Amino acid sequence: MDLTTRLHLLELVRISASAESSCRAAERAARRAALRRKSAAAARPRLRLTLRTTGCADVEDPARALADAEREYDACAVQAESAGARWRRAFTASQRADASLGEELARTRELSGSAKPRRKGARLTAETALLAELAAMPETLIRAAAAILVQSSAGKDSVVALDRVVRWAKAAGCLDKVVVVHADIGQDAEWPGVRDLAQQQAERYGLRFEVVKASVGFLGMVEKRGLWPDAQNRLCTSTLKRDEAAKLFTQIVDELGLDKQALIVNCLGIRAAESPSRRRKHELAIDHRASNGRRLVLTWHPVFKLSESDIWQEIADNTLDYHPVYDTLIPRLSCIFCILASFDVLVRAVRLCWVLGLPTPKTYVDLEERIGHRFKNQFSLAEVVAEASRREAAEGPITWRRGDAIRHHLGDDAAAAYLHRLALTA
Template identity: 40%
Template sequence: MQTATLFDLPAIQTVPDAPAAAAPAKSKRKKRTVHVSVPLTPSTTVPDEMIRDADWVVISSSGGKDSQAMLSYVVQRARALGMLDKVVVVHADLGRVEWAGTRELAERQARLAGVRRFEVVQASGADLLERVEIRYGKLKAKAQQEALERGEDPATAKVPPAWPSSSARWCTPDAKRGPIRTLYTRLVAELSHLGRPVRILECIGQRAAESTARAQLAEVEINRGASNGKRIVTTWRPIHAWSDRKVWREIARSRLPYHPAYDWGNRRLSCVFCVLGCNSDLVNGARRVPELAAEYARTEVVVGADFKKGLSMREIIRRAEALEAAEGPAARPPAGTAMAEHIGRARTSRYRARQAALYGLAA
C-alpha cells in the first residue's frame, strides 16, 4: 500500500479557500558585495596610460590567433614604454578537450615575444566531460525533487541540458576565469608591500566581429567581479575592433608561429569541440581527433542530450566519416595556408622566411 503524503490529506482538500500547497521556498543566494575601494569606471582608457598605471599586465593566451595577435600588440607597447617586466602571460590548460600542443605553443609564443613570465593554471578535479556528467546528476536530482514536491512522478521529471551552451557558458568560469583569478591572488601577494590595492590590467582577445554578444562588450571596463579590497582589475580588450585581416597582419608582423589547426581550416581554437564553434570546425575536430569525438558521443548517451542543440556528436562523427570515405584521409595543408587566405601568398612567404631565419622554423 502506498503511504499517504501531505498532498493526500482530506483536510487540505475540503477547505474551499485554502491555497494549494506551495513548494518550500528556495534559499536565496547571498548577494555579492563589491568593496568600496573598487571604482565604477576606469581612470583612463588610453592604452599606454593603462599600461603605465598597472602593477601587472596579465595577458590571457589560449594559443589561438586572436590572443596571439593581442599578445604581440600589447608586448610591443609595453616594450616601447620600458615596462615589459610587468607583463605576465597566462594560459588556462583545458586538458584532454583542447587541441594537442596548445599549451606548449602558448608558452613558445610568449617566450619568442620576449615575455619572461609564463603561467599555466588549470581547474582542479574533473575536466569538462566529467563536469558535464556531474552537472547532469545534480540537475536530475533537483528535477526529481521538485517533481516530488509537486506530487508528480519523479521518473517523468524533465532534466535541463547539462552541456554548456551560448546561454549557459558555465565552462568558462569553471575552466578559465576561476583558475586565472587564483593567479591574481598570487600576484597580489607578491606586491603586498605596496600597502594599497594592486592594479591588474587583464588583457583579453575578444573581438566584436566574433558575435553579437561580444560586439556589445566594452573595450575597457572595471572587472568588479574579480576586484576586491586587495586588487582592482581592469579588463582591456585591445583588439576588440580588429578584423580577421588585421589579426593575421599582426601575426605576420610579429613572426610568431600559429597553431596548425588554422591551416586545417579551423576558425576558432581552444576546445576541439566548442559549443560556440561552427559546424565545419566541429567536423574538422572529429576528423583530426576521432577518439575525443567518441568520448563526447558516449557522454551524450550518459546525460541524454545532444552536445549542441540541434546537432549531436553522433551526427558530427557521421559527417566526418562521410568526408573521410569520399576524400580519403586529408593530407596536411601547407604551412601558412590560413594566413595566405587573409593577407596573400607573398606576405605569407615573407612571414615563413623570417620565421626560418629568426627561430629556425621550417619555411
C-alpha cells in the same frame, strides 16, 4: 585630469556600483523572507483548525506540522528583519558612495554633464568616459598597473594581443610587469601542443608564464553535470577559465605586498567582430566581480577593434608563431569540439582528429550517449561524426600545408614571406 585622479574616480565608481549591487541583493533577500513568512503565517490557522477537527487532515501529524509552521514563521521573521537591516546599511552606503563620487567629479570639473551621478545611468556615463580615455593611452595604463596579466589560449587573437601589450610595455619600460596566463581545460579536450605553444609565445619575450587549472577539466565537468554547456550557460569559460584566473589575482596581489590598492590590468584577446555579444563589450572595463578593496581589476581587450584579416596581417607582419590547426582552416584554436562552433567546423575537427590519430570524437560521442544530452540543441556529436565519415569517404582525408591560414587570408606572397621570416628566426 591626471592618472591618479582618474584611478581614484574609477575606484569610487566601483565602490558605488558594489554598494548598489549589495543593496539590490539585500532587497531580494528581504522580499524572499517576507514571502516565506507570509506563507508560514497563512498555514497556521489552517493547521489549528485541522487540529480541532477530525477526518479532514491533509497532513499525517497536524500537531507536528503546526509546530513546524510556527518555527518557520519565527525563522522567516528573523531573516526578514536581518535582510531589512542589511538593506538599510547597503542603501546608506550606496547613497554615500554616490555622493562622494558626485563631489569628486564636480571637483575635477572635467566630465561635463556627469557631475552628480546620483542615478545609475549617470554613473555609467562617467565610468564609460573614464575608461574610454584610459583605453586610448595604453602606455599610461601599463605604467599605472601593478601587474598586467595576458590570458592566452595560444590562439591567433591571444598571440596578437600579447604582442601588442609587449610592445606597449616595452615602450613604457614595464615589461617585467607582464605575466602570461594559460587556462588548461584538460588534455583530452584541447588540441595537442596548445599549452606548449602558449608557453613558447610567452618565452619569446622572456615573460613569466603561469598555468591555471580547475580540479575537474572540461569533460569531467560535463560528466558531473550530465549536461553540455551552451552559449547562454558557458560554464566551461566561467568555471575552467575565469574563476581559476581570479585565484591568480589574489596570489599576485599577495606577492606584490603593496600597502595600497593594486591596479591589475587583465588582457583578453577578444574582438567585437566575433559575435553580437562581444560587440556589446567595451575595450576597457572594470571587472566588478574580481575587484575589491585590495585590487582594482580592469579587463582590457587590446585587439577589440581588429577584424580577422587584421589579426592575420599582424601575425604575418610580426612573424608570430601560430598553431598548425589554423592551417586546416579551422577558424578558432578552441577546445577540439567547442560548444560555440558551427556544424561544418565540428565536422572538420572530427576529420582532423582522424588524421592526427586522436581518440577525441569517440570519447565525446560516448559521453554524449552516457549522459543522454545532445552536444548542441540543433544536432548531436554522433550526427557530426556521421557526416564526417560521409565526407571522408567521398573526399579522402583532409590535407594542408604550413602557411595555409595566411595564404587563405592574405594570399600566396604574404604566406611565402612569412614562412621565410619564420625559418630565419627558428
